[in-house]
Amino acid sequence: MRVAVVGVVGRLGRALVAALEEAPFAGMRPPIGWDQPELELDTVTAASFGALLDREHPEVVVHTAAWTDVDGNAREPQLAMRRNGIAVGEIAQACAGRGTDLLIISTNEVFDGARTDGRGYAPGDEPHPINPYGEAKAAAERLATEAFAGSAGRLSIVRTAWLFGPPGNDFPAKIAAAAMRTKGAGEPLRVTGDEVGTPTYTPDLAEAIVELVGTDTPAPPGSVTIHHLVNGGRASRADWAREVLRRLAIDVEVVDVPASTWQRASTPPLWGVLEPTPLPSGIPMRDWREAFADALPALRREIGAR
Ligand SMILES: NC(=O)c1ccc[n+]([C@@H]2O[C@H](COP(=O)([O-])OP(=O)(O)OC[C@H]3O[C@@H](n4cnc5c(N)ncnc54)[C@H](OP(=O)(O)O)[C@@H]3O)[C@@H](O)[C@H]2O)c1
Structure with a gap:
């Protein structure tokens, strides 16, 4: 299986490349890594990302890149929406159009954090962000979901926290x-x-993502699955x-x-708090x-x- 990782110099991206290189699944091939300047969240389009896909032909793309400075996102909400929302929609369109599976990384910050019943947020809970970073990440989830409707590929949304x-x-x-x-x-x-x-150790999260990517799931084409992966x-x-x-x-x-x-x-x-999914x-x-x-x-x- 050929996996492409977007954002390989980031905290999660580097752990993911290491975990993929060690992956116990038969047939795993070394991951492809994309980062700046080849891949710019400010400018990426479905066409430019599609050109990368057509060059390397991965079967799965794991998109870890993001502008993670939440205060910077709050000061420049339009740039936040471009980098953390619209860019993901463009990447998703390119993948969906080619039937390439896509896994995107999202965050507990899609929720407002106002819950008081002591339970963690579950995948089915309605996102309600309260800051521009969360708004952009929630938009990414929405845009990617729209892109995969009717696709031959499958979308996974992995929400995590406090890396x-x-x-x-x-x-x-x-x-x-x-x-x-x-x-x-x-x-x-x-x-x-x-x-x-929940503080979450990136090598543990990376291993969990490799497990998801390397396991044949019965998810049908065009499906969207939300996972909550935290320690x-x-x-x-x-x-x-x-x-x-x-x-x-x-x-x-x-x-x-x-x-x-x-x-x-x-x-x-x-x-x-996110309720972990199995x-x-x-x-x-x-x-x-x-x-x-x-x-x-x-x-x-x-x-x-x-
Ligand atoms: N950090 C957390 O606590 C946390 C919590 C929940 C969810 N998440 C999500 O988990 C994922 C991984 O986070 P992380 O902590 O590993 O992030 P990180 O260490 O900040 O790494 C971010 C990656 O994105 C790239 N990037 C940033 N701006 C870019 C741009 N404009 N164009 C292209 N690439 C750009 C960075 O490349 P350069 O270094 O070259 O800029 C780097 O490879 C993200 O989706 C994040 O939203 C993070």
Whole structure:
């Protein structure tokens, strides 16, 4: 099977290429990788993406590229819609027209996060974004779904949340750096306590995506399947920060503060919990704390290098 990955230098893209190279499925061939400047989200059209497909003939495209700076998205909503919404629609049209399967990556931010019943969002829940990043990602889901109606190919929408992993500069690395600064000043670290989600380790997510891609599913042509792929468990940002500092043995108190404490361009949904959907193997993704333990050696190297 020939898989093309869009966005190979990103956090998820690089993990996905590594996972595809190790894929246990018979007949898997090395992945094709596309990124800038060959593939620009600002300008990609169904025709330009179709030319890439006609050159390489992948059977499956996994689109991981996105403009992930949510505050930047909030400051420039039109650019956000182009890069994270319309571009996906163009890619989907090219794939659908050729019967090529497409898997796109979406986010918990398609939901408003206002849920108070303690349950995670399920695939069938109606998207209701509250910021431009979420609006663009929800538009991507819609446009891709429209493109695949009547296609010989199949569309998978994978929603995930709170990614961490190589190459670092992620939430754990930023928290560790901030804690070392406040320790120097003899102060506690203030972290949002009312934003809840599931930290998700990109190598685990990549393995789950490879499992989806490599398993023959009975999904019929033109079908759209929504998956929620996150590690197990849930945490507030403050819980996550405490776990980071505990594992790194950085002795700084974490004080919970409301998200409204911070002035920022974007409005993150407070309840970012996704109800995980089953993988073909039936084996759930492991708890985020266990996954975080695997990220520690790289994190230690990163903060030691600061
Ligand atoms: N990060 C999270 O916490 C999170 C949570 C939920 C869902 N997601 C979704 O998961 C996917 C992967 O996220 P990630 O964290 O791996 O993202 P990332 O590390 O920011 O990587 C984004 C990728 O997109 C490429 N890209 C950015 N702007 C582009 C443009 N204008 N034209 C072409 N390529 C462009 C980047 O290339 P360059 O580096 O060359 O710019 C990079 O390869 C995205 O769809 C994201 O929306 C992320």
